[in-house]
Amino acid sequence: MIKTLADLNSGEKGIIVKIEGGRGLVKRLADLGLISEQEVEVVRIAPHGPFAIKVRGTVYALGRGIAKKIYVNVV
Amino acid sequence: MKSKVAISNREVTIALAGNPNAGKSVVFNQITGGNQIIGNWPGKTVERTEGWINYRGKNLRIVDLPGIYSLSTYTEEELIAREFILSGTPDVIMNVIDASLLERSLFFTLQLLELERPLILAVNQLDMAESKGLKTDVNTISKLLGIPAVGIIATKGKGLNRLLTTAIELTEKREEVKPPAYGGEIEQSIKGIIDSIKNLYPEYPSRWLAIKLIEDDREIKKLPFPEEVLEKVEFLKNELEKTHGEPVEVIISSERYALASRIARSSQYYVRTRTSFSQGLDTILLHPVIGYITMGIILFVAFGILFEVGGYLSWVLEGLFSYIKPIVLRLPFSGLFNDLLWNGILSGLISGITIALPYILPFYIFLAFLENSGYLARIAFLADTLMHKVGLHGKGAIPIIMGYGCNVPAVLGTRVLESKRERIIASFLSTLIPCSARTVIILGLVGVFMGPWWALIIYLIDLIVIYTVGYIMNKYYPGETPSLIMEVPDIRVPVLKPTLRQAWFRIKEFLTIALPYMIGGSLVLEIIKMAGWFEPINRVLSPVIVRWLGLPAITGITLIFGVLRKELTLILLSTFSNTTNFSLILNPRQMFIFSLFTTLYVPCLATIAALKKELGNTNAIILTLGEIILSLGLVGILNQILIHFLG
Numbered sequence: 076m077i078k079t080l081a082d083l084n085s086g087e088k089g090i091i092v093k094i095e096g097g098r099g100l101v102k103r104l105a106d107l108g109l110i111s112e113q114e115v116e117v118v119r120i121a122p123h124g125p126f127a128i129k130v131r132g133t134v135y136a137l138g139r140g141i142a143k144k145i146y147v148n149v150v
Numbered sequence: 151m152k153s154k155v156a157i158s159n160r161e162v163t164i165a166l167a168g169n170p171n172a173g174k175s176v177v178f179n180q181i182t183g184g185n186q187i188i189g190n191w192p193g194k195t196v197e198r199t200e201g202w203i204n205y206r207g208k209n210l211r212i213v214d215l216p217g218i219y220s221l222s223t224y225t226e227e228e229l230i231a232r233e234f235i236l237s238g239t240p241d242v243i244m245n246v247i248d249a250s251l252l253e254r255s256l257f258f259t260l261q262l263l264e265l266e267r268p269l270i271l272a273v274n275q276l277d278m279a280e281s282k283g284l285k286t287d288v289n290t291i292s293k294l295l296g297i298p299a300v301g302i303i304a305t306k307g308k309g310l311n312r313l314l315t316t317a318i319e320l321t322e323k324r325e326e327v328k329p330p331a332y333g334g335e336i337e338q339s340i341k342g343i344i345d346s347i348k349n350l351y352p353e354y355p356s357r358w359l360a361i362k363l364i365e366d367d368r369e370i371k372k373l374p375f376p377e378e379v380l381e382k383v384e385f386l387k388n389e390l391e392k393t394h395g396e397p398v399e400v401i402i403s404s405e406r407y408a409l410a411s412r413i414a415r416s417s418q419y420y421v422r423t424r425t426s427f428s429q430g431l432d433t434i435l436l437h438p439v440i441g442y443i444t445m446g447i448i449l450f451v452a453f454g455i456l457f458e459v460g461g462y463l464s465w466v467l468e469g470l471f472s473y474i475k476p477i478v479l480r481l482p483f484s485g486l487f488n489d490l491l492w493n494g495i496l497s498g499l500i501s502g503i504t505i506a507l508p509y510i511l512p513f514y515i516f517l518a519f520l521e522n523s524g525y526l527a528r529i530a531f532l533a534d535t536l537m538h539k540v541g542l543h544g545k546g547a548i549p550i551i552m553g554y555g556c557n558v559p560a561v562l563g564t565r566v567l568e569s570k571r572e573r574i575i576a577s578f579l580s581t582l583i584p585c586s587a588r589t590v591i592i593l594g595l596v597g598v599f600m601g602p603w604w605a606l607i608i609y610l611i612d613l614i615v616i617y618t619v620g621y622i623m624n625k626y627y628p629g630e631t632p633s634l635i636m637e638v639p640d641i642r643v644p645v646l647k648p649t650l651r652q653a654w655f656r657i658k659e660f661l662t663i664a665l666p667y668m669i670g671g672s673l674v675l676e677i678i679k680m681a682g683w684f685e686p687i688n689r690v691l692s693p694v695i696v697r698w699l700g701l702p703a704i705t706g707i708t709l710i711f712g713v714l715r716k717e718l719t720l721i722l723l724s725t726f727s728n729t730t731n732f733s734l735i736l737n738p739r740q741m742f743i744f745s746l747f748t749t750l751y752v753p754c755l756a757t758i759a760a761l762k763k764e765l766g767n768t769n770a771i772i773l774t775l776g777e778i779i780l781s782l783g784l785v786g787i788l789n790q791i792l793i794h795f796l797g
Contacts, residue, residue, distance in 0.1 A: 134639075
C-alpha cells in the first residue's frame with residue numbers, strides 16, 4: 076500500500092517509491108541516501124513535528140513537510 | 151608550493167575529508183596535537199582548522215575540511231571542500247569514515263574518488279561498529295575501491311601511525327587513481343562526453359567534468375562550453391531521464407549508492423544485532439513527553455550552574471583587576487590621561503575579559519559538549535514544531551538557547567541556519583533573550599527586592615514578546631521557512647580536547663568582535679563623564695525616562711552606559727545613589743519596569759558588532775532601531791497600565 080512517510084507510525088517501515096519536490100530538495104535527500112527502492116524506518120515522531128527516520132543505519136530528522144513528499148510502499 | 155627543494159623535504163599537505171560526526175576532528179587533534187590554528191576560510195564564515203607536525207622527518211600540514219555529506223554544491227561547506235581538493239594544494243586526501251555507517255560514508259568516498267586525487271581511507275570508529283555487532287573487513291574495502299585503507303579508533307589513538315605512514319607512502323608512489331565505474335548506460339553517457347571536453351579545462355579531471363555536466367552541477371554549468379557539447383549533454387540527460395523516470399542527478403546519486411552498498415555488503419556483516427546504548431537512551435531523550443521534561447531539566451540545571459560559576463569567577467577576576475587600578479592611577483602621566491587610560495580603555499578591556507572568561511567560556515564549553523555529544527541535534531528535533539511558529543526550523547532553537555548565556559555567540563550561532571531570512575529572524579529573537587548580564591539585573595533587582603515570582607514574570611513576558619515578534623516576522627517577512635533536514639547522530643561521550651579547543655576558538659572570536667567595541671565605547675563614555683554631560687543627558691532623556699517610563703531621571707545616563715554592558719545599569723545606579731538598597735530609590739513598579747526595559751531596550755555594543763558582522767551594516771541598524779522602538783512602545787504602555795495597580 077502506498078502512503079506518504081508522514082502517514083506511517085513510529086516503528087513502521089516503507090520502501091521509497093517516489094519523492095516529490097524541487098530538484099534541490101530531491102538531490103539533497105538523495106545525497107543522504109533517500110532514493111527510490113530504499114527502505115526507510117520511522118524511528119520516532121515528535122508531536123505535530125518532525126519525523127526521525129532511519130536510512131542505511133543513520134537517523135535523520137525530517138520536517139513533517141518533507142515527510143509528506145516522500146511516498147513509500149508500506150512493508 | 152612550487153619550491154625547488156627536493157621532493158622528499160617538501161611539506162606534504164594532507165586534507166582531511168569526511169561526513170559530519172565521522173570523527174574527523176578527533177583524528178585531526180590526535181595527529182597534530184597542540185600545533186594548530188583555527189580560523190575561517192577566506193571570505194567565508196566556515197571554520198578552517200590547520201595543523202602542522204613533523205612526522206618521521208617529514209613536515210606534514212593537515213587541513214581539516216568542513217564535514218559534508220556530498221560534493222555537490224548545495225552548501226558553502228561542500229563548495230569549499232571541493233574547491234580546495236581540486237586546487238591541487240593537498241598532496242593526499244584522507245577520507246575519515248564512520249565504520250558503523252559504512253554505506254553512507256562510501257557514497258562520499260566514491261565522489262572523492264571521482265576527483266582522481268591520491269586518496270586514503272581511514273576507517274574510523276571500528277569499536278562503535280563492533281558494539282553495534284558489525285564486523286568490518288578493511289582489506290576488502292581497500293581492494294574494492296582500489297585505494298589504501300587503514301582501520302583506526304581515533305578516540306583511542308589506535309591505527310594512526312599506520313595511517314600517517316601509508317599516507318606518506320602514497321605521496322611518494324604517485325600512482326594513478328582510478329575513478330569508480332558506474333552502470334552501463336551512465337558509463338556510455340560519460341564516455342560520450344569525455345572525448346568532446348578532454349582538453350577544455352585541464353585543471354579538472356575530464357571524467358569528473360563529464361559527470362558534473364550530466365548532473366547539472368551549478369558551478370560547472372557556469373563555465374563556458376561549446377554549443378555542441380551542451381547539446382550533447384542535454385540529449386544524453388534526456389535519454390537517461392526517459393529510461394529511469396527520475397531527475398538525472400538523482401540517477402547518478404543512486405548509482406553511487408548502489409556501488410557503495412555493494413562494497414559495504416561485501417566487506418561488512420552483522421555478527422549479532424542488538425539495540426545500541428544510544429538507541430536505548432533515545433527512548434527517553436526523544437520521548438514526546440519525557441523528552442521535553444528532560445530537555446527542560448538539563449538546560450535549567452546547566453544554566454543555573456553556569457550562572458553561579460560565572461558569578462563566582464567574575465568576582466575573583468574583578469578582585470584581581472582591582473589590584474591593578476592603583477598602579478595605573480599612580481602612573482607618572484597627568485591625571486586626565488590616567489583617568490582616560492583606566493576608566494576608558496582599561497575598564498573596557500576588563501569588561502570584555504570579565505564577561506568572556508567567567509561567563510562565556512564555560513558556556514561555550516557546555517555548548518561544545520552538547521554539540522559533540524549529539525544532544526544538540528535532539529534539542530533541534532524536539533523544538534522543531536514550536537520554532538516553525540516563529541519562522542524557524544528546529545535548528546533555530548540553538549541560537550535562542552545560546553542567547554541565555556550571551557547574545558553575541560547566539561547571533562554568531564545563527565550560521566547553522568540555511569537562509570538569510572532565518573538568520574535575520576533568529577538574530578533578532580536572540581537579542582531579545584535575557585543573557586547572563588541581564589539575568590544579574592533581573593535577579594539582583596526584581597528577584598531580591600520583589601521576590602522570585604516577579605522575576606519569573608519578567609522572563610515570561612520576555613518569552614511572550616519573543617514569540618509574538620517571531621510570529622509577526624514569520625507572517626510578514628517574505629519567504630518560507632525551510633523544513634528540517636538534519637542528521638541525528640548517536641549519543642556519545644565527547645572527546646575532551648577537541649571540545650575544549652572548539653570552545654577556545656569561539657571565545658577568541660568573541661573577543662576579536664566584541665573587545666574593540668567595548669574599549670571604544672567605554673572611552674567615549676569616559677569622555678562624556680569628563681565633559682560633565684551626565685546632567686544634560688539626563689535632562690534630555692527625561693521626557694522618555696520620567697514621563698513615559700516612569701523612572702527616576704538618574705536612570706537615563708545608566709541606560710546609556712548599559713549599551714556597553716547591560717549590568718552597568720544596575721552598578722551605576724548604585725554608584726550614583728550611593729546605596730545598594732535599591733528600594734530607597736525605586737518603587738516596585740520602577741524596579742519591574744527598569745529590569746524589563748534593560749532586558750529589551752537595545753542590544754549591547756558587542757551584540758551590535760556581532761549583528762554587523764553576520765548580517766551587514768543595514769540589517770544591524772534596522773534590528774537595533776527596531777528593538778529600541780519595540781521596547782519603548784511596549785514597556786511604556788506596560789508602565790502606564792502598572793501605574794494604576796502598583797502606583
